[in-house]
Amino acid sequence: MSEPVILVEKSGAVATVTLNRPGAMNALSRDLRKAIAETFEELEADENIRVAILTGAGKAFCAGLDLKELGGDASAVGGGGVNSTIGDKDPVTSIGRFSGPVIGAINGVAITGGFELAIACDVLVCSENARFADTHARVGILPGWGLSQKLSRAIGIYRAKELSLTGNFLSAQQAEQWGLVNRVVTAEELLPVCRKLADDMLSVVPQCLPAYKKLIDDGFAQDFGTALKTERQFSNAANKSVAPEEIAARREGIQNRGKQQTS
Structure with missing residues (x-):
């Protein structure tokens, strides 16, 4: 075989x-x-x-x-x-x-x-x-x-x-x-x-992994001015669903990670 x-x-x-x-x-x-x-x-x-x-x-x-x-x-x-x-x-x-x-x-x-x-x-x-x-x-x-x-x-x-x-x-x-x-x-x-x-x-926020990749790829295929508009459109739609307390909790994790990576 x-x-x-x-x-x-x-x-x-x-x-x-x-x-x-x-x-x-x-x-x-x-x-x-x-x-x-x-x-x-x-x-x-x-x-x-x-x-x-x-x-x-x-x-x-x-x-x-x-x-x-x-x-x-x-x-x-x-x-x-x-x-x-x-x-x-x-x-x-x-x-x-x-x-x-x-x-x-x-x-x-x-x-x-x-x-x-x-x-x-x-x-x-x-x-x-x-x-x-x-x-x-x-x-x-x-x-x-x-x-x-x-x-x-x-x-x-x-x-x-x-x-x-x-x-x-x-x-x-x-x-x-x-x-x-x-x-x-x-x-x-x-x-x-x-x-x-x-x-x-x-280890990043799960939904951000494919969404951010798509945002980068879509913008890369456009001229700079159009790409900035694409980013604004994507972020306005996506960021509405993120609660402030979620951001605060994740920021603490980021700070701890930064300390570990520089030690």
């Missing part, structure tokens, strides 16, 4: 999703693309799961599309590297529809489609072994899962152009300096750090 192409481990309100094609550097075969999409659809439907961690088995996070499977068939390459007419589900869109935070635990190389998968996450923590590369131009195709737009917004247009127009690799340390990833840790620390981050997220 063959190994599943994706593994899901649930612990409390956290699901760890592992791409499981280590022999192929977790390349995005049709089965794996479908499995990623369906997995995140299922997690969104699971009321108990509020945070997800996405990582890869073996030495790679994801080496991009499985070019061997494509077999050089140009008709199979299109938006995101996959033509929508062949019935494939879009894993990046499905990740984006998960209402809770998705923490990318980038354990190794994230190349082209794998790079797009990484930046579909909300927070990126990578091991010292991680490297990033946008090789679309070297393969001879254009991205369709958002990389050409998200990357410039994350690290600036000049750096994004350098990466995408050369196809050069970016080290974990340089990715941190450029603001692409939140932090770099050792390989051994990667999942424990991500799980601790997930626990921190779960």
Whole structure:
């Protein structure tokens, strides 16, 4: 019996999703693309799961599309590297529809489609072994899962152009300096750090976790003036339901937490 192409481990309100094609550097075969999409659809439907961690088995996070499977068939390459007419589900869109935070635990190389998968996450923590590369131009195709737009917004247009127009690799340390990833840790620390981050997220007021993520994402897709109006609209509607005594009680907890984190 063959190994599943994706593994899901649930612990409390956290699901760890592992791409499981280590022999192929977790390349995005049709089965794996479908499995990623369906997995995140299922997690969104699971009321108990509020945070997800996405990582890869073996030495790679994801080496991009499985070019061997494509077999050089140009008709199979299109938006995101996959033509929508062949019935494939879009894993990046499905990740984006998960209402809770998705923490990318980038354990190794994230190349082209794998790079797009990484930046579909909300927070990126990578091991010292991680490297990033946008090789679309070297393969001879254009991205369709958002990389050409998200990357410039994350690290600036000049750096994004350098990466995408050369196809050069970016080290974990340089990715941190450029603001692409939140932090770099050792390989051994990667999942424990991500799980601790997930626990921190779960400790906030429950309804604020998906609501705040949505507010940030919606505003990020708008111009600044419209985004400010969006924030005002969201906050006016949401904050009416918060009682002053609730805020006072929570403030004490925040003060205690601050003392613990600075000690």
